[in-house]
Amino acid sequence: MTITIKELTNHSYIDHQLSATLDSTEAFEGPEKLLEIWFYPNKKCLSEKNTKTLRNIEVNKWVQILKLVQCEVLSIKSTSDMDAFLLSESSLFVYDHKITLKTCGTTTTLFCLEELFKIIEVELGWIMTNEQGKYEPFKVFYSRRSFMFPLKQRSIHKNWNDEVDYLNKFFANGRSYLVGRNDKENHWNLYVTDTNKKLRHGSSPDSEKDDDEDDDETLEILMTGLNSNCSQQFVCNREIKPIANGVKDTTTNINKTDGDADDEGHLLGYNMTKKTKLDKIYENNSGVSFHHDAFAFSPCGYSSNMILDEQYYYTLHITPEKGWSYASFESNVPVKSISLNKQDNIDVMRRVINVFNPKEFCMTFFCKGSSSTSFIKLMNVVEQIPNYSKRDKIVYDLEDYQLLYIRFELKDHDVDKKIE
Structure with a gap:
């Protein structure tokens, strides 16, 4: 993909x-x-x-x-x-x-x-x-x-x-x-x-789940202390154009035009996505549609929205400044379905972490039941992130959702290692 x-x-x-x-x-x-x-x-x-x-x-x-x-x-x-x-x-x-x-x-x-x-x-x-x-x-x-x-x-x-x-x-x-x-x-x-x-709709109010209701899984990874070489990939220092007469024109181009390709912030965002391979976090073995929108901020920073199969998204936001560097990844993509069972959320985590190599990160995962295959696998994710140590692991039963929270720290703060 x-x-x-x-x-x-x-x-x-x-x-x-x-x-x-x-x-x-x-x-x-x-x-x-x-x-x-x-x-x-x-x-x-x-x-x-x-x-x-x-x-x-x-x-x-x-x-x-x-x-x-x-x-x-x-x-x-x-x-x-x-x-x-x-x-x-x-x-x-x-x-x-x-x-x-x-x-x-x-x-x-x-x-x-x-x-x-x-x-x-x-x-x-x-x-x-x-x-x-x-x-x-x-x-x-x-x-x-x-x-x-x-x-x-x-x-x-x-x-x-x-x-x-x-x-x-x-x-x-x-x-x-x-x-x-x-x-x-x-x-x-x-x-x-x-x-x-x-x-x-279509079931009694006391039922645990509507027959048509989504299984709804959401994975979030929040990272701090990014590796300096990784964070430099999201610095661009492009020229900021002044606002004419000190007043911003509030009119916007609502219809798509060929001029979109000349938008430097979006073009640089596209280039950052390609360079860091953030468009390859998921294996799209099912061949569903894939859309991308990214923006490179000046002097630094990055945001992107990726859409799969018209209805699922994963989004990344990065503030790479030294001293308070941070990156976030959030996704509701059903990884098993999109990859035809060739990939799981642990592999997704590895790919995300390898882009940023943070000193510390926490993972949250919401799903509709503890019997979820994704939930069961993520419960054992600690042993599969070898360069990191678990600091906290908590499970909450939230009525019709299960929440898994795990916080990791890089062992010996060795920011040059990557997850294999």
Whole structure:
């Protein structure tokens, strides 16, 4: 599986001016805030009255929502099943029935909630409040690694407890977890709501799973202390063009054009992807469709969205600055299906880690049951990462999900070794 230059000319939306003028010099906080909202279990569960879905919301409405988060849209790749937004600070994935919003830096991710639900009620007619006025979508997840510079965050995002209090103002039946060691640097936070089983279609509300429901596996790898030679691959120092008259033109090119290929940030992102082989993380033995969108920031940094089979994604975000280098990988790709059983998530982990060779990383894996083949294999992953030592390993039973968390440190901090 590899990308082609054609991927630079098939955006459904691209903001050339933002691409030319975006300067990441002041960027510093790599660890992202990850918000995932399942309004319904899947597209089939949308009632016959809901003729519109999340993908019917116009781009300018998503721009409006993202302004509250303090980030902008660089480009969008659209398939038959999803819209993948590449942002000035990470990514947004919009399906018919759910969204995944991942933002880094000092973004105010949770401040989009009020406007998001307002737009959904007005535009789509989805009313999801209970008798107490709180929202009860099918499922909500919010998570983040501990910040490197928490005091530089804005408002509620300085403190996890404040974030949880804010979430509880919106959602019913939320629970909070501190996963890992209770210290300032090496833990991961999770907020999750109870599953609203009433929104399932074709089965009783008390059933464990809808017959049409996705198995839904999500793998995330969060890496710090990147090998300096590895991180240098994501430095470009391209020229930043000034904004004319000091005012940014807010008009954007919504239709795909041949000019997309002249967009330097996306072209350099494409070259970084090819050089580091990040387009070859998965073995596409099934021959499904593959789309790619990447951007190289100046003076350094990289973001990319990869889409397989029109409906699955894996996304990478890298801040390579010495002293606070960080990289993240997140994927909902069903590796067994895509590879025709020739690859598993352990191999995926090895390939990702070999690109960055970090001093420390944590892995989280969500799946629908502990009997999952992927879950069972990852439970034994420690013995298969020879250059790293396990520091923490935790399993949570979260109602209809299983969560596996493992944190690793490089043995003797030997950053020149690679995983075989």
